[in-house]
Amino acid sequence: MTTPETRLPFLRLPFLRRPIVRRLGGAAAVTVLLGGLAVAGSGQLDAQTNSSETYRQLNLFGAVFERVRANYVEEVSEEKLFEAAINGMLSSLDPHSSFLNAKNYRDMQVQTRGEFGGLGIEVTMEGGLVKVVSPIDDTPAARAGLLPGDLISHLDGEPVLGLTLSEAVERMRGKVGSEITLTVRRGEQEPFDVTLERATITIRSVRHRTIGDIGYVRITTFNEQSTSGLQEAVAAIHQELGDRLHGYVIDLRNNPGGLLDQAISVSDAFLERGEIVSTRGRGEENSSRANATPGDITDGAPLVVLINGGSASASEIVAGALQDQHRAIILGTQSFGKGSVQTIIPLQGYGAMRLTTARYYTPSGRSIQAKGITPDILVEPAKIEKIATQRGRREADLRGALVNPDGTAAPGKADDQKPADAQENADAGKGGEVDDYQLARAIDLLRGIHLYQSRVVN
Structure with a gap:
């Protein structure tokens, strides 16, 4: 999630009973007078803004607005009509663009704090x-x-x-x-x-425990506490197991995503070098590339990352980075496929707009959008765990979802999903059996890797 400085125009609408002048952003603004076509402002307006078609559409909006305000069966506030119009414009673009009024914007800021x-x-x-x-x-x-x-x-x-x-x-x-x-x-x-x-x-975004000789870390969402929580979890596991540690399971199942900077820093925690993720938009201001810095908090210990159809956005960035950099084995089922970047643009005094501005790409150049991350090892939940009978829905199923730019579709089969809870799934700290089939296979894999490496060394 990014929050760039924004420069937006404001409108004076003469068809209202009183002029409404709203300045969105903090820059020199352009005043557009609808109806009289008088334009005043600083700098050159682009050709599209000057076109008669643009003014025709704006006048159409003004006519509809005035007719609704004057003739709707019940009185409707101007603020409500404007908010609905703005949100309709944004939500028609894709499922993730929307308008946040002042209250919803405050709620979103609270949520990202955890x-x-x-x-x-x-x-x-x-x-x-x-x-x-x-x-x-x-x-x-x-x-x-x-x-x-x-x-x-x-x-x-x-x-x-x-x-x-x-x-x-x-x-x-x-x-x-x-x-x-x-x-x-x-x-x-x-x-x-x-x-x-x-x-x-209160979202405790990172939980951990030991399962025999394996460290289990579950990241439920990516908020401001995720990286620090991961560091504390790894340190606690290492202190408990010491040389007996055979590897880590990083559980990202049903993790819906969150903050981009936290996804990058969590990935960086396991990588010594190389690209983590890139974003590509229409212009350079919406395109970027993030690279890892030296230092692996696990000292190169084997990693298995668990994903499923509920793993979306930031969790797909982490899985994709560790997969492409050959740092972890990805196990589970196809992820959700939300590979678009939403920029939160504050509108001074009026809330903010959430606008899709770019797509995510993994280090190998794969777009996640409407496709997701394909696991290295496909492991579906055991039949006894398949409570839900419906096909798990993904990004590609959403109305108006952006298409993947490479033109390929995600694999058609989806997993039935059950919430993965660390408290229930990792109840084997003293060598007992793990009820979670996918987690059990991840543990078996790590123990197999450790056994193979020990035999090769000996």
């Missing part, structure tokens, strides 16, 4: 319904058994259809201790209700 109020689910919109991307570990949503791919059709009996994603999220949040009932659609099952009690969601 603490917020709500139910504990990462969501997006699909077909007018709220779609669960991933439940967050140890939250009301995870404890209630919500799964990636679940569709939420009603909130307290009120339909979601017609709401924007921001509006739906706002309704799901509320006073800690209050309850909300979600109507959930899951595959071919009949819709069912789930009642959740809202809680303060």
Whole structure:
């Protein structure tokens, strides 16, 4: 996530009862007078802005705005109409671009710091319904058994259809201790209700434990505490196991992503050199390349990274970097495929806009978008773990999703998904059996690598 300085024009709309002049950003602005075509400002306006077609479309917007304000069956505030128009423009571009009013922008800033109020689910919109991307570990949503791919059709009996994603999220949040009932659609099952009690969601983004001679690290999301949490986890595991340590499992299953800089620094923690990720947009200002700095916090210990269809965005950057740099073996099932960069552009006094500005590329030049990361070793969950019967949905399934620039599609088969919780999956610290089939295979792989290396040395 980047937050560049922005220079945006403002509009004076003479068809309103009183002029509204809004300056978005902190630069010298251009004033556009609709209707009279009088233009005043600094610098050259590009040819598109000067075209008559642009003015015709702006006048159309003004006419519709005025007609709605004057004749709609109920009085609607100008602010609500403007916000809806802006959000409609952005959300029509792709599933991840949107407008954040001042309150939603503050909520987003709180969330990236790792603490917020709500139910504990990462969501997006699909077909007018709220779609669960991933439940967050140890939250009301995870404890209630919500799964990636679940569709939420009603909130307290009120339909979601017609709401924007921001509006739906706002309704799901509320006073800690209050309850909300979600109507959930899951595959071919009949819709069912789930009642959740809202809680303060404090995201402990990194958890760890030892499983015999293996260090297990689960990263649930990428917030401001992720890198420091990873460093503490690795240090604690090394202190506990010492020379008995055979390797690490880094569990990124159902990790919906988060901050780009944290994905880069987490990748860098395991790499000595080489590219981590590049972004490519329309212009140089939206294109960048991140490289690793010397220093591997695990001292080169073997790594296995677990991914599945709920692993998205920042988690795909980490998996792709470690895979392309031959630093880790990727095990599990195809990841979600969200390979686009959203820039948060503050609009001074009015919130912010989330705009897709670039695509991610792994070090080998692969685009993640609508394709995802293909694991080195395909391991599906054991049948007993396949609670959900529906195909796990991915980025390519979302309405309006950006296409992958190389023109290839992701493998068609998707995994049935079950939330991966470190507290349940890694209950084998004293040599017991691991119930999580994918995790068990990762542990077997690391032990096999250690056995082979010890025999080669001897």
